[in-house]
Amino acid sequence: xxxxxxxxxxxxxxxxxxxxxxxxxxxxxxxxxxxxxxxxxxxxxxxxxxxxxxxxxxxxxxxxxxxxxxxxxxxxxxxxxxxxxxxxxxxxxxxxxxxxxxxxxxxxxxxxxxxxxxxxxxxxxxxxxxxxxxxxxxxxxxxxxxxxxxxxxxxxxxxxxxxxxxxxxxxxxxxxxxxxxxxxxxxxxxxxxxxxxxxxxxxxxxxxxxxxxxxxxxxxxxxxxxxxxxxxxxxxxxxxxxxxxxxxxxxxxxxxxxxxxxxxxx
Amino acid sequence: xxxxxxxxxxxxxxxxxxxxxxxxxxxxxxxxxxxxxxxxxxxxxxxxxxxxxxxxxxxxxxxxxxxxxxxxxxxxxxxxxxxxxxxxxxxxxxxxxxxxxxxxxxxxxxxxxxxxxxxxxxxxxxxxxxxxxxxxxxxxxxxxxxxxxxxxxxxxxxxxxxxxxx
Numbered sequence: 001x002x003x004x005x006x007x008x009x010x011x012x013x014x015x016x017x018x019x020x021x022x023x024x025x026x027x028x029x030x031x032x033x034x035x036x037x038x039x040x041x042x043x044x045x046x047x048x049x050x051x052x053x054x055x056x057x058x059x060x061x062x063x064x065x066x067x068x069x070x071x072x073x074x075x076x077x078x079x080x081x082x083x084x085x086x087x088x089x090x091x092x093x094x095x096x097x098x099x100x101x102x103x104x105x106x107x108x109x110x111x112x113x114x115x116x117x118x119x120x121x122x123x124x125x126x127x128x129x130x131x132x133x134x135x136x137x138x139x140x141x142x143x144x145x146x147x148x149x150x151x152x153x154x155x156x157x158x159x160x161x162x163x164x165x166x167x168x169x170x171x172x173x174x175x176x177x178x179x180x181x182x183x184x185x186x187x188x189x190x191x192x193x194x195x196x197x198x199x200x201x202x203x204x205x206x207x208x209x210x211x212x213x214x215x216x217x218x219x220x221x222x223x224x225x226x227x228x229x230x231x232x233x234x235x236x237x238x239x240x241x242x243x244x245x246x247x248x249x250x251x252x253x254x255x256x257x258x259x260x261x262x263x264x265x266x
Numbered sequence: 267x268x269x270x271x272x273x274x275x276x277x278x279x280x281x282x283x284x285x286x287x288x289x290x291x292x293x294x295x296x297x298x299x300x301x302x303x304x305x306x307x308x309x310x311x312x313x314x315x316x317x318x319x320x321x322x323x324x325x326x327x328x329x330x331x332x333x334x335x336x337x338x339x340x341x342x343x344x345x346x347x348x349x350x351x352x353x354x355x356x357x358x359x360x361x362x363x364x365x366x367x368x369x370x371x372x373x374x375x376x377x378x379x380x381x382x383x384x385x386x387x388x389x390x391x392x393x394x395x396x397x398x399x400x401x402x403x404x405x406x407x408x409x410x411x412x413x414x415x416x417x418x419x420x421x422x423x424x425x426x427x428x429x430x431x432x
Contacts, residue, residue, distance in 0.1 A: 122292075128333050
């Protein structure tokens, strides 16, 4: 098969390949950041359209299905939280810690930057959020992100001038040092994907129960801070060795978030 | 209307649909690859230079909302531009809907498998991912199911609508 190729096609082909190679290898130069900014400006109107569409469809859903399974689950969850709060009131020290977590901005003098969530999505099990704040707003990689209840959401994985991507804390491969509340034992929570954690290195004979909370211990410049991360869902600890393990779920609901807060230091 | 603008409008609409509702439609944690499916659909109907323009434009847009290393979508879409030519040649009876569906399924699977592998290798290199084998197989199964479902749906709709018009 003989193909006739015109000069114009060759020029287009060479120019196209040059642009694509420039884009692919631009990561090594400052043009990479510029390329990402251009890409973001291209899709920004569509992202905002998506935000509006999601909000409108959520409103329609809630208006039309007040007695749905979803609402029932929310009510049950709310009751569970109230019950837990009542129990927490009874055990003084734990509630103090929880209150600190909820009002950590005033009590610990943390510098927070609020941002709007433009997109919640996942690529092969890796969940992440796209936000409308970037380097120009002081957002940097590895900064910790919380929601309005100070529940740990994740960390900044990538930032450009005008946007940043937040990797959700329960993604596969992400690990946090945690403190199990109320017993105060330290362990390690390893992200398993799908909003779950494997809590490892729990000492033998530790009385961990279903419903115990996990606080992620995050090192900051001056001291470590503890942020609510997950909740134990295993009835009984598993494993036979010196250490045992349990399963836990993420407390934050990334898919429902419309705004998040980035911890920018003390 | 200029065909390129029509392509942009349809893919923009698919993009809004995917970012709004795509996360609700997953198979084994693999989201609905609606935009990729539509790009494959348009690739099948355009020539190589036009496919390069599409690769540069849509690649840039997809890069900005992806956690993949920068440049992956460009590489995938440029490779796919060549692969489409190969598939057109290999499946010489391109007028057949079944042939087109099979070729589109292969194209979509190529994109998803490339994304999966880049996620796996670059993530592992960055120490940010540690997929276990059963999890990986499930996601590959999800990618395969989407690869089959999307083209079959698109070409079935096209086939049925053309039959009805006749």
